[in-house]
Amino acid sequence: MNTTEIQFDRVAEEYDFVASLMNDNTFFISNMPSKKERVLDIGCGSGLLADELSTYFNEVIGIDISNEMLEVAKRKHQRSNITYLNMDAEYLSFGNKFDYIVSRTTFHHLNNISSIIRQMKELVNDDGKIVILDNVSEIETLPRYVYILGAIQEFIPHCVRFGIKNAMRIFKHNISKPWLEHLASDKYLSEQSYYDIYGQLLPNCKFYKMGWAIGIIWENQ
Incomplete structure (x- = not known):
């Protein structure tokens, strides 16, 4: 069990309460691909985004490393076309591809971004999309x-x-x-680091600065 998993296990119920009040999935809903068969939510947490995506897609897979988060997701945000799995985002293991792969406020917890992006690109269908939203800060770890x-x-x-x-x-x-x-363990990228790292990993991706976050959209064309 790694540190991030332990930390989210300890706050799962209250995190879901707060996130439910402030939830805004607009960025992901407004950038969906035309084909909507399968979607993968990486770092799905308590399932708020997966729940909304399930109204548009035939099948939704939500993965997270926190069992407590997944239990909250299954209890509060379960639908017949959603499957929640305990899976490390750095070791994606799926037999079928996806039309849409999304991740919200998860990448600043991950160690090997380049490896994860490569795996995501291999898992997305032609004309599919990868959409990432994550924290941005000029200070790597805030006091x-x-x-x-x-x-x-x-x-x-x-x-x-x-x-x-x-x-x-x-x-x-x-x-x-x-x-x-x-929060003390979070490590944020600067705005320029986003452009440098993701611009190289996801050629021709689009960046959107949204206050505390940067959104990234990449189409597999």
Whole structure:
């Protein structure tokens, strides 16, 4: 069991609660391929994106290394055409290809991006797409106090948007020891690093800067 797996196991239920309130799958839904037979969600977490994609695709496969996350996914976001699997994203193992491969806020946890991208390219059908959304920062690992200050600053806006009870639960999650320990292990790429690394691995891909994240779209043409 690796560190990331342990960390997400410890926060699975609260992570799903917070993510459900703030969930926005627009980037992935607006960039789907024309053919919608099979989709792979890498780092599916508690299944929020997989759940929405299941309304468009005939078959959805969601993979994650956290058993607790997958249990939440199966309990809260299960549909008949979704399969959740415990699988390390660095060792993808599938017999069939996909029309769409997606990943949200997962790649900053991974060690060998080039190997994973090569595997993804081998698994995507002709005219299929790879779409990745991940954190971007000029500082590789932010200090813990930045996240605590952020949680404090967001509390009132969250009260207005979600109500006091939900805002308090979000705040407690965001400053909890397990979540802060997880954030302390994150390693983000700078904007230029995205262009350098993904531009080489996914020739002719498109980049979209979206505040805290960068989106990447690559079509297998």
